Amino acid sequence: MAPMRIRPGATVTAAACAGALLATSACGGGTGSGSDTIVIGYSGPLSGGAAVYGKNIQDGLQLAIDDLNERGVTVDGEEYRVELQSLDDQYAPDAAATNAQRLAEQDDAAVVFIPHAGGIQAAQELNSSRTEFLLGAYSSDPKIVEQGNELTMMIPPSFTSYAEPFVDKLTENGESKLGLLGTSSEYGQEWTKLVTEEWKSRGGQVLSDNSIDYATVSDFAGPVSRTLADNPDVIFLGGPSQPTAVIIEEARRQGYEGSFLVMDQAKFEEMEEFTEPENLNNAIGVKPVRDYDDPGTDDLLDAYAEKVTKKQPVTSEVALNYQSAAIVVTAMQQAGSIDDSAAIREAIPDAIGEVDEHFHVSGFPTEITDAGHLRNKDLEAAYRTPEGEYEYLPIEQPDE
Template sequence: MKIAKKLGLAVAAATLGISLNAGALAGEVKIGFTGPLSGGAALYGENTLSGLRMAAEEINAGGGFDLNGEPTTIELVSLDDRYSPAQAATNAKRLKQESNVPAVFVPHSGGIFALQDFNEKDNFLVMAYSSVPSITEKGNGLTLRIPPTFDGYVRAFTAYAQENFGTTLGMGGATHEYAKIWATMVEQEWTGKGGKVVANNPMDYNKSADFFTGVSRIIAGNPDVMFVGGASEPTGLVIQQARQMGFQGAFMIMDQAKIDEVAEVAGGLEMMEGSIGVVPLSVYETETAKSFIQRYKARYGKTPGSEAAYNYLALHALVEAMDATESTDPKVIRGAVADALKTMDASKNPYQVTAVTADGGFVTQTTLAVVKDGKIVREAIK
């Protein structure tokens, strides 16, 4: 933020005997969110939104940011889309028309693709929390993809699984669009590396809590490894029920689900021995990650996942870009985010993202973790 300008405003406020922290002198910029806040993916949506809330609270508590010489605060406007792309599009239209938001955060690929059909025309940024590579490959000039693309995970997870657990795979991922894309790439990578898919039975993770029938069909193929994944909570139920039915193999977990969150539902890490997934934020050893985790725990009483951390840093970067340019124009903001990531306070950047690709993707390292002897262990990617 512009320290000199803020100090000037603070001195003026003190002279006049008034306060800035209540926003009495401030303008306000509304930022949109559409995501699943009910149904099977509600925990995932709430985890995403919690990071945005925390960032907005910090920004506003610090006096907001400068816009045309005035302190300006952030208001989050969140709408439930129940993981429906059509509802996400309706919500985005409403957010733009009623609140004139310069940006809408969306944590699912179906919704992101739906918004990309009209966001350039309607002039708002799509802040995409999804690792589907085609989100930025489409060439949409007003999209920023927040997490790394999952093609790196597919390659790394497959190589590790085949080397350590076996070459037969049972497919039991979710049925939403993001999971379908993941599953297609996993199957191509698995068979391309000489493995065999012995069962393929995707399941609706958002509507069901009883996965025994679907899981039994996968187990019947006697796979060495089972591919699973949707939101963390239903993924935990799938793993728990697979173990209850006698499956002793490994799990390859789609990046949407987080090992530590899945374990809470599955019955502990001992139920997940041999599980391969992304490295949870709780395993990171950097000071920036530890600081964020501590502050998040103080605010929400639990350990944050990547959804919270990535969206937290993305909103801070967005506001930093608005502050630097003194603009809410989506095109101007989009062009300033890369520099904002480099100059923003390091404590606001738990994943230490410092670059944006030409097509709008935040640059983050691909990671791999495995559950070994009841512990989450970070593994090097070959």
């Protein structure tokens, strides 16, 4: 790959700037891009129904960049300042691919983060052929690493890791009937298929599928009522945290006393903000960030409250992208290059062991697989007991 030029004066759309954590650093205001600048690209939903999700990822990246700049970044003997360039794709795959190409070609981003499976797969059509860039892929869809794309770094655990231990936990007392109330998106249906197969493999009964579009439906009473009419022992559900919490609350209001199997998109710490926490009792899902004992977790919680908001919790969207930004910049240092995407990807295995512990916040990865998946060998899930206490369960991740 030929050396890439750093373009001065790079700008981003007004929509992206409006969603930035710090306007001067995220949108290029004040200092501009220069030959001493490392540009990290981000395409995500910064407006529309998924804007909160997109902003969480952007905040995680920006907080990491602030901390990296404070500590100083030197690559091959040269000092650099890291800058985040963000573009809004409104969760549309085609827009994400277009944005990624623009970020790589016009803004000289050797790394572009995208937080949705459709956009990631669209960008994979570009990043190893037409336009070369390392793709920071934030989605738990296993298809991302099944593509054989050599310039992909998949960030969160694959949701295939969760189905077996989640079902194991929620069938300990002989529960046999599973109700389906997940989101109807492609991601949700892949989860539904996985959980259905796992449940049936135990000899359990899978009831009617009442999946709904969490993004457009606001009255959940009907789907919940239809699900409860089959008298399930466990309800599988999940999508964004807010509607997931509302559905759980509606199920409790209608008298449901069973357990919930919550897909990884919804987060306990966020759901606690939208319903009485006791409604979440007897549910299994993703471990809250606040309960990790990684060296940098408390500092991240404090920085988020100070720089972003005290009104909402730090989620894994923030935390995992925070530490992933530090990984790719450290990989640049290991590779001795800010623009050779292949060399940066090749350096990630060594970089993982060199990242300052300050950036270890949420089950910091212990390896990157040959397929490009960041993984922590000590992955855990969270079970909220009937008494409202969190228990943590080890998760064995499948080979790739």
